[in-house]
Amino acid sequence: MNFDEVIDRRGTHSAKWDMMEKLYGVSADDGISMWVADMDFRPPQCVSDAVQAMVDHGVYGYFGDDKAYKEAIRWWMGTRHSWVVEPEWIFTTHGLVNGTAMCVDAFTAPGDGVVLFTPVYHAFARVISAAGRNIVECELVNNDGRYEMDFEAYDAQMTGAEKMVVLCSPHNPGGRVWTRDELQGVADFCKRHDLILVSDEIHHDLVFPGQTHLPMPLVDESIHDRLVMMTATTKTFNIAGSHSGNVIIADEKLRAKFAARMAALGISANSFGVFMATAAYSPDGAAWVDGLVSYLDENRRLFENGVNAIPGVKAMQLQATYLSWVDFSGTGMDMAETTRRVQSTAKIAANHGPTFGKGGENFLRFNFATPKSVVAEAVERLQEAFADLQ
Numbered sequence: 067m068n069f070d071e072v073i074d075r076r077g078t079h080s081a082k083w084d085m086m087e088k089l090y091g092v093s094a095d096d097g098i099s100m101w102v103a104d105m106d107f108r109p110p111q112c113v114s115d116a117v118q119a120m121v122d123h124g125v126y127g128y129f130g131d132d133k134a135y136k137e138a139i140r141w142w143m144g145t146r147h148s149w150v151v152e153p154e155w156i157f158t159t160h161g162l163v164n165g166t167a168m169c170v171d172a173f174t175a176p177g178d179g180v181v182l183f184t185p186v187y188h189a190f191a192r193v194i195s196a197a198g199r200n201i202v203e204c205e206l207v208n209n210d211g212r213y214e215m216d217f218e219a220y221d222a223q224m225t226g227a228e229k230m231v232v233l234c235s236p237h238n239p240g241g242r243v244w245t246r247d248e249l250q251g252v253a254d255f256c257k258r259h260d261l262i263l264v265s266d267e268i269h270h271d272l273v274f275p276g277q278t279h280l281p282m283p284l285v286d287e288s289i290h291d292r293l294v295m296m297t298a299t300t301k302t303f304n305i306a307g308s309h310s311g312n313v314i315i316a317d318e319k320l321r322a323k324f325a326a327r328m329a330a331l332g333i334s335a336n337s338f339g340v341f342m343a344t345a346a347y348s349p350d351g352a353a354w355v356d357g358l359v360s361y362l363d364e365n366r367r368l369f370e371n372g373v374n375a376i377p378g379v380k381a382m383q384l385q386a387t388y389l390s391w392v393d394f395s396g397t398g399m400d401m402a403e404t405t406r407r408v409q410s411t412a413k414i415a416a417n418h419g420p421t422f423g424k425g426g427e428n429f430l431r432f433n434f435a436t437p438k439s440v441v442a443e444a445v446e447r448l449q450e451a452f453a454d455l456q
Contacts, residue, residue, distance in 0.1 A: 310339025
């Protein structure tokens with residue numbers, strides 16, 4: 067595994083690199099792409115070998131017999147997360163944005179409220195709104211650079227029209243690994259207001275040393291009748307283009323509702339995604355992830371230290387993910403000026419904070435899952451772009 071290798075992704079139909087000029091005005095010729103959440107690294111060799119085996123076989127038919135795939139998921143969740151998953155609980159969706167949309171479709175009706183703890187991953191709001199449901203933003207408390215939940219305030223917001231909560235655990239963009247008490251708070255909140263809980267845990271393998279992610283099913287058994295879990299190989303192994311995700315439902319009644327919508331919409335697995343996921347969830351994949359997390363942790367330190375050296379700029383200290391959430395409010399500049407400096411002067415494409423909902427107004431999100439030399443260059447450019455603050 068050579069995470070230092072700089073791989074030129076320009077001109078490869080990469081959303082991250084080939085769309086950044088259109089979306090951010092940053093040319094791929096001399097810009098640095100740090101927005102969409104995929105990595106600039108090759109996946110582990112076992113994944114590439116699985117794809118090569120498909121190519122060598124040469125027939126790309128419908129996928130069947132998913133025993134090995136489901137066993138790989140069970141092995142990974144059991145060995146890496148101490149969570150026992152049964153094969154019949156597992157549904158395969160076309161990624162977890164699709165999984166979220168499917169949950170909204172299966173468990174809510176038009177006009178229902180869906181709760182988000184904002185700021186949070188922007189695709190949640192996009193699919194909820196597109197489905198004709200109402201987004202209910204319960205804003206996280208920014209307690210000196212650490213996001214926390216205020217359930218007393220959230221209780222006061224509820225009207226009875228809310229039917230679902232979508233939780234991001236670990237949190238994107240803030241990088242929090244929620245504690246057992248915080249997750250219990252979410253469970254109790256859902257019970258008080260009779261809400262389905264959809265827990266998106268796509269970043270659960272990308273947790274830094276000293277932190278431990280707790281899967282939601284291990285928090286409180288009494289919420290299993292309202293809990294839907296979402297996991298995927300795509301973020302962990304940088305195979306987002308495979309568009310494969312897992313919706314895992316222990317409760318039989320919830321499972322039947324979800325299965326009915328899957329059947330009605332004719333959704334079935336992508337064979338490339340299934341073969342890649344089966345290969346990834348293996349001892350070889352686990353060793354690669356361990357190396358990846360160590361490398362990302364070094365990148366995190368490099369990036370956080372670099373941006374925190376700019377007066378008035380503060381990166382939220384990450385406990386998980388490779389997405390740095392940077393607060394520019396201390397500079398005294400408005401976000402238009404901040405964004406201009408980042409995009410036009412530093413020539414870096416980063417996600418705009420307001421797209422993540424309430425609480426994101428003064429932030430930009432930077433993806434540092436790229437070779438260390440690129441992170442160092444980005445830091446240098448940002449420091450130069452804000453040099454007048456020194």
